[in-house]
Amino acid sequence: MVVDSEVVLDVEAFRAEFPALRQQVRGFPLAYLDNAATTQKPRRVLEAISRFYERDNANVHRGVHELSVRATKLYHEARATVASFLGAERPEEIVFLRGCTEAINLLAHSLGSRLRPGDEIVLSELEHHSNIVPWQMACERTGAKIRVAPIHDDGTLDLEAYRGLLSERTKIVSILHVSNALGTINPIREIAEAAHAAGATVIVDGAQAAPHLPIGVRALGADFYAFSGHKVYGPTGIGALYGRYELLEELPPFLGGGDMIARVTFEGTTYAKPPARFEAGTPNISGAVGLAEAIRFVQEIGLERIGRWEETLTKLAHEALGDIPGLTIHGPKDRKAGVVSFSLRGAHPHDIGTILDTQGVAIRAGHHCAQPLMARLGVPATARASFGLYNTPEEVQALARGLEEVRRVLGL
Amino acid sequence: MSDLRELYQEVILDHNHRPRNQGELPDANAVAEGHNPLCGDQLTLYLKVEDGKIADIRFQGCGCAISTASASLMTEAVKGKSVDEVREIFHRFHALVTGEAEGQEFFDEFDSLMALAGVKEFPVRVKCATLAWHTLQQALEGGGVASTE
Numbered sequence: 001m002v003v004d005s006e007v008v009l010d011v012e013a014f015r016a017e018f019p020a021l022r023q024q025v026r027g028f029p030l031a032y033l034d035n036a037a038t039t040q041k042p043r044r045v046l047e048a049i050s051r052f053y054e055r056d057n058a059n060v061h062r063g064v065h066e067l068s069v070r071a072t073k074l075y076h077e078a079r080a081t082v083a084s085f086l087g088a089e090r091p092e093e094i095v096f097l098r099g100c101t102e103a104i105n106l107l108a109h110s111l112g113s114r115l116r117p118g119d120e121i122v123l124s125e126l127e128h129h130s131n132i133v134p135w136q137m138a139c140e141r142t143g144a145k146i147r148v149a150p151i152h153d154d155g156t157l158d159l160e161a162y163r164g165l166l167s168e169r170t171k172i173v174s175i176l177h178v179s180n181a182l183g184t185i186n187p188i189r190e191i192a193e194a195a196h197a198a199g200a201t202v203i204v205d206g207a208q209a210a211p212h213l214p215i216g217v218r219a220l221g222a223d224f225y226a227f228s229g230h231k232v233y234g235p236t237g238i239g240a241l242y243g244r245y246e247l248l249e250e251l252p253p254f255l256g257g258g259d260m261i262a263r264v265t266f267e268g269t270t271y272a273k274p275p276a277r278f279e280a281g282t283p284n285i286s287g288a289v290g291l292a293e294a295i296r297f298v299q300e301i302g303l304e305r306i307g308r309w310e311e312t313l314t315k316l317a318h319e320a321l322g323d324i325p326g327l328t329i330h331g332p333k334d335r336k337a338g339v340v341s342f343s344l345r346g347a348h349p350h351d352i353g354t355i356l357d358t359q360g361v362a363i364r365a366g367h368h369c370a371q372p373l374m375a376r377l378g379v380p381a382t383a384r385a386s387f388g389l390y391n392t393p394e395e396v397q398a399l400a401r402g403l404e405e406v407r408r409v410l411g412l
Numbered sequence: 413m414s415d416l417r418e419l420y421q422e423v424i425l426d427h428n429h430r431p432r433n434q435g436e437l438p439d440a441n442a443v444a445e446g447h448n449p450l451c452g453d454q455l456t457l458y459l460k461v462e463d464g465k466i467a468d469i470r471f472q473g474c475g476c477a478i479s480t481a482s483a484s485l486m487t488e489a490v491k492g493k494s495v496d497e498v499r500e501i502f503h504r505f506h507a508l509v510t511g512e513a514e515g516q517e518f519f520d521e522f523d524s525l526m527a528l529a530g531v532k533e534f535p536v537r538v539k540c541a542t543l544a545w546h547t548l549q550q551a552l553e554g555g556g557v558a559s560t561e
Binding site for chain 1: 415475
């Protein structure tokens, strides 16, 4: 395949901004193809974090001194940056949390407190454990039930079957935007429309979408949308939950503590308005600052361009891997986001991962925290290569060469 | 690359492709399940223990080449051994795959287990090599589920 120069980013220039990419692993140049697990961080994100600690570090809110004023300003600006990234109407619709997992736990707790026996929560077969387990815990507390929307064999959602699950009992539809295990992009707009028609609240797990697609929460029809900073070239330990403001206002708090209150006496507490209501304790200020810088970085390049580049790499990978005897690629052929999940007959993914690593190629092998999906595909695990904006066609070739080595070492 | 050849040597590939003592054991009197949450490997181990000795042993499950070969080699090594001997072999085997002991002199009797010595160069794969052994220990201690985590 000829790489379309129209869509080619100046990859080498971007690569130079990522210190971790410039290293040898076991004598080979690192080919980091594990971006769906976490991305590397550009220098400007690392610098924003250390600049904050070197110059502006103080606790936020209510501080009267200069440093606290600066830290508070940076924290608020970060919130506004995330709001514009997601297409929210106002910064107050953004709650800073540890990541997507905490966001879904918050919703399963706070939104889940309204569930009654017989109520239903609709998930899909594609879900990550982080969008399954919190709901199972909510069901144990409330007597609500989980219904699971099936997928087709190609890893795309069976929309008709999904619609068939919806009824007046459906209170929540919680579904991922992009599958971390297969790269499938879910048609959120259609999913949300049908859910709203049934009177359900729509939660979107955007952990895997945020690095690859432009997101407009309003246009998508998401009532809540969660993502993690570390998958968008930002630091670990910070993520955000978007919630339509009127929904956040009605929502009871999750964790109690400082900063989430309006007034406390031993007789009782009045909670603060959102987003403060959901941010008990000192927040991850440096994380928010780093995340905002990461978002500015991807926005300057443009998510459309990043998405097109990753699509190019994905196509190259399908071509390069398609000819390898015994290799099956799981999930959709196209319309997917930067993930190539595969099996090689006679080779367990874990062995594939080890052998590729000896050639500097970093992939992930395992169930990708989606065991129900693995069961649906009829495999114990898969090997997964996942791309980011800094990956190159040469790295895709290194993967293909590495797989030939896998076949040789394992005698396939 | 030589580390890799050491890891995936002929004995390992052979036991991976044609595992010995695979299947259920209808008259088993001790059973345990093992999981490696890291990679999703899982196996069920069936034991027939008589007079403090492992009279028969079989395993079922799916896993990587290292965990499958290790389970297969283990069943051959422990059959006919007493529970105390098994504990001692595991102790030495663990030292071998973690690189804590050279182990050569320990394993004159169990030459085939030496095939897994290459694992010590791949610390993340130690759990694959020891899953069957942890499961065996679990079975001897009364059954249940063993996890490498």
